[in-house]
Amino acid sequence: MIDRLVITRPDDWHLHLRDTEALAAVVPFTARQFRRAIVMPNLRPPVINAGQALAYRQRILQALPPGTDFDPLMTLYLTDNTTPQVISEAASAGHIVAVKLYPAGATTNSDSGVTDIDNTLATLERMAELGMPLLVHGEVTDNTDVFEREQRFIDRVLAPLARRLPELKIVLEHITTADAVAFVNSGRPGLAATVTPQHLLMNRNALFSGGIRPHHYCLPVLKHERHREAVLNAATSGSERFFLGTDSAPHARSAKENPCGCAGIFSAHAGIEFYAEAFEQAGKLDKLQTFASEAGPDFYGLPRNTDTITLVREPWQVPESYPYLANDPIVPLRAGETITWRMENNLND
Numbered sequence: 001m002i003d004r005l006v007i008t009r010p011d012d013w014h015l016h017l018r019d020t021e022a023l024a025a026v027v028p029f030t031a032r033q034f035r036r037a038i039v040m041p042n043l044r045p046p047v048i049n050a051g052q053a054l055a056y057r058q059r060i061l062q063a064l065p066p067g068t069d070f071d072p073l074m075t076l077y078l079t080d081n082t083t084p085q086v087i088s089e090a091a092s093a094g095h096i097v098a099v100k101l102y103p104a105g106a107t108t109n110s111d112s113g114v115t116d117i118d119n120t121l122a123t124l125e126r127m128a129e130l131g132m133p134l135l136v137h138g139e140v141t142d143n144t145d146v147f148e149r150e151q152r153f154i155d156r157v158l159a160p161l162a163r164r165l166p167e168l169k170i171v172l173e174h175i176t177t178a179d180a181v182a183f184v185n186s187g188r189p190g191l192a193a194t195v196t197p198q199h200l201l202m203n204r205n206a207l208f209s210g211g212i213r214p215h216h217y218c219l220p221v222l223k224h225e226r227h228r229e230a231v232l233n234a235a236t237s238g239s240e241r242f243f244l245g246t247d248s249a250p251h252a253r254s255a256k257e258n259p260c261g262c263a264g265i266f267s268a269h270a271g272i273e274f275y276a277e278a279f280e281q282a283g284k285l286d287k288l289q290t291f292a293s294e295a296g297p298d299f300y301g302l303p304r305n306t307d308t309i310t311l312v313r314e315p316w317q318v319p320e321s322y323p324y325l326a327n328d329p330i331v332p333l334r335a336g337e338t339i340t341w342r343m344e345n346n347l348n349d
Ligand code: NCD
Pocket: 016, 042, 107, 108, 109, 137, 217, 218, 219, 220, 247, 249, 250, 263, 264, 265
């Protein structure tokens, strides 16, 4: 049994950092483990142009603990009104590496999202020309059953789009189904997916174990065990089409433990440890480095990190909560329970 694992420093290719005091509360967790992260633009109001993205990046850098070398990679929020010019400006501004598609109403803060992908074709063509990837929240927003929204989105929107714009780089974010795995595996070059820890470690039973579990609610929602197995197999296969994206999405406890609780799971306190646990369960710890540290930068055309992190088998107990907003803490994934692996020099030391 392996008790110690050294891997190239990982990056997080899908992360929510929020803003103001929430940002200051969560960003140290990510900066401790990951060298870079793709920062999602779904603030209120959303980040829709280069000026806003660079200003947000400055606020992130200011919130970092001194001495950290964390590099936030910024994204724009695609709306029906995003012009090709906005994309060109973002590409030449530096630090902005992708554009996020939220179908309007699909998830947290997606009200300004795209109502019809056809409205954005000229903009997507410019992205394809510039090599700027489209990051996709892949769920339809109609009355489709909540467990079938990803499959329906692939059939109805994503597969036709990938055919229509063969040069556009696309990341299907936080995949949850065997259908998404099959789509990405069989797709053309320039097609990849991120995978969260929760979709590797839990199936939809976790939403209802012993009672309703708001802290296990995220979007896309947890799925049937057969889908979890398919996603786990893909992530641990060694294929460069699947890489790490925690989708750590903090919400204060009062917003989660609520009659209409928010979607989003906070996992940044133990991002890489959760993945190590999932990979070990699959007997594929040897594939963790490809997934966590190589496939992402290779897809984005960025250099791989050169330093390393060390994971040790040293079970530790996750706190019941971490400070977040004044008198409203955050409940992390696996609060009060044990995690098998620990990254050395982790914040929880
Ligand atoms: C995310 C959030 O809270 O911003 N929530 C979630 O459940 N994943 C939005 C998203 O990525 O869908």
